[in-house]
Amino acid sequence: MTELERRLRTGLDSLAATVPPSENPWAEQQRRLAADRRPPHRLLLAGAAAAVVAGSLVLVPALVVSRPAAPPTPPPTTAPPSEVPWMRVIAGPFALGRYTAGPVTREVITFVKREPGAAGWINRLCVVSTYVGTAEPTSPDSFAAISPDCVLLPTEWPARQPPGLVQTHTILDGGVLGGGPLPGTLLFVTAPQVAKLEVCAGDGSPATVKELARTAELVLFQAQFATSYVGFCFTARDAAGTVLDSGIS
Amino acid sequence: MRTAATEAGTQEGFAALFDESFETMKRLAFLLGADDPENIAQESFVRLHARWHTLAGPDKALPYLRRIVVNLCRTRLRHLRVVRRVPDDPPAPGISAEAEVLTRLEHGSLRTALAALSERQRRVLVLRYWLDLDHAEIAETLGIAVGTAKATVHQALARLRKVWPDEEDTR
Numbered sequence: 499m500t501e502l503e504r505r506l507r508t509g510l511d512s513l514a515a516t517v518p519p520s521e522n523p524w525a526e527q528q529r530r531l532a533a534d535r536r537p538p539h540r541l542l543l544a545g546a547a548a549a550v551v552a553g554s555l556v557l558v559p560a561l562v563v564s565r566p567a568a569p570p571t572p573p574p575t576t577a578p579p580s581e582v583p584w585m586r587v588i589a590g591p592f593a594l595g596r597y598t599a600g601p602v603t604r605e606v607i608t609f610v611k612r613e614p615g616a617a618g619w620i621n622r623l624c625v626v627s628t629y630v631g632t633a634e635p636t637s638p639d640s641f642a643a644i645s646p647d648c649v650l651l652p653t654e655w656p657a658r659q660p661p662g663l664v665q666t667h668t669i670l671d672g673g674v675l676g677g678g679p680l681p682g683t684l685l686f687v688t689a690p691q692v693a694k695l696e697v698c699a700g701d702g703s704p705a706t707v708k709e710l711a712r713t714a715e716l717v718l719f720q721a722q723f724a725t726s727y728v729g730f731c732f733t734a735r736d737a738a739g740t741v742l743d744s745g746i747s
Numbered sequence: 748m749r750t751a752a753t754e755a756g757t758q759e760g761f762a763a764l765f766d767e768s769f770e771t772m773k774r775l776a777f778l779l780g781a782d783d784p785e786n787i788a789q790e791s792f793v794r795l796h797a798r799w800h801t802l803a804g805p806d807k808a809l810p811y812l813r814r815i816v817v818n819l820c821r822t823r824l825r826h827l828r829v830v831r832r833v834p835d836d837p838p839a840p841g842i843s844a845e846a847e848v849l850t851r852l853e854h855g856s857l858r859t860a861l862a863a864l865s866e867r868q869r870r871v872l873v874l875r876y877w878l879d880l881d882h883a884e885i886a887e888t889l890g891i892a893v894g895t896a897k898a899t900v901h902q903a904l905a906r907l908r909k910v911w912p913d914e915e916d917t918r
Contacts, residue, residue, distance in 0.1 A: 502908055503876060509857040510877040514774040516854065520785055523769050524762070530793045702822075731822060733783075744783045746790065746822050 529662075588612045588621065589711035589718055594669065597679035604629055606669060606680055610651065610711065610718060621715065623687060624648035625669055627679070653715055655689035663689040663743040664734050668727070676728040684727040686719040693737040697721040700729020757799055764808055765792055771878075772816050778873045779820040780861075787823060791815040813878070813888045817870060824866065860911035868903035875900050 499507075520526075590609030597604060604627045612621050625648075655663055667685040671678030684705075686695055690712070697705040697719075706722040721727070731746040769788055776784035776791075795812050802808055861869050867889070874880045874888055886896040 500904075501913070502904060502911075505911075505913070506857075506872065506907065507876045509854070510778060510873060513854050513857060514778055514877060517770075517774050517777050517784065519770055520773065523785070523789065524765060526789055527765060527769075527792055530789055531796055729822075741783065744786055746787075746819055 586612045588713060592710045592720070594625070594683055594720060595680045599679075602629065604679070606683075608685060608710075608718075608720075610713075610716070611648070619653070621651040621653060622648035623651055623667055623685065623718070625667070625685070627670060651687055651716060663692060664695075664732060664745065666732075666747075676726050681726045682723040684721045684723070684730065686721060686732065688717045688719065688734055689742070690714060690717055691736050692717055692734040692742055694735045694739075695719045695721075696733045696735070698731050699723045699725075699727070705730065760805055760808070761792075761796055761799060764795075764812070768809065768812065772812060775813070775816055775873065775878065776820050778877055779817065779824075779870060780866075781820045781823045783823065787816060787819045791819060810884065810887050813874075814890070817888055821866065856911065860907055863910040864903055864906055867899055868906060871896060871899045872903050872907065
């Protein structure tokens, strides 16, 4: 072994030793493995669900979900009033893009709604496909008919960080990675302490990130990719620029 | 057919490998230049777990894990180049500011030298001189020919000699 090789070995050992040991990494691994059992991809939580919107009526089922008790929080005054007493739209609706299915053009919109759960208020992210025009066709297209549900959002983000402060949601893809009417769009919901989100595509190029809404409990971002979100990565930072969470899909 | 016994064996084997190798994989990611080595190590084990039953044997797990770590670091570095950030030294909790400055100075020249190498050169040096892998293992980890691995180590050392002068020589 040459002197250079010896120095290099010693230097690398010393440099590696500066990385502090993790605190109970096995617990974090168990959490990730449990999350990984949700298809189609670990980072992609259950695909944002579709509900067909007819006129101004949003068809959302009242689901009961258990969570720790939390005091009901009044919705922001900027939110549009809901026609349903037990449900409030607390963010949105936001237009994500349009697509054409045969002769029909639809617009995809998203919003966050708050509704009562078993022991307190819960938030859900919804993505819906709305018919653009005056006469709703009798048979919805395949994207609009995927699912009538919305995705439950966390109201309490993990105290330990990183990771766990970012959730991603695909657009009406029916569980098909890279599928759906808007394969270049991805929604991110983060903890409120996330001030900035950087997203890159699979080829390393940056995606355009737009903050759609910020509430006391969450931040909603829209990431727009040139072609597809498959292979994306992200970095979430606080106001000081410190990395709070990051991930690679 | 997977039985409860083989399933239990799998879990034991995975847990044992995690216990033995997590910190090493995390440090490997750090030495390869990733700014989030903990996340990369965790994600690597998740991906290994998903492929565990497809491995030809238990001895294939560690090489496969190393390969995942290297590939995830490659993706991460590509992202870092895009957003034009240089990974910082990790925080060193529990030491004084003065000691931290000294530590950073001590490692600064090596970090600068490693940054001057190509990504592949850096990889082979870390795998060879930190993980103590032989050329065949390096080739397997990087998915290259053994001859290429050997040549790259040689070229990387030659480049390092130029960009990392001995401190004695510079005084």
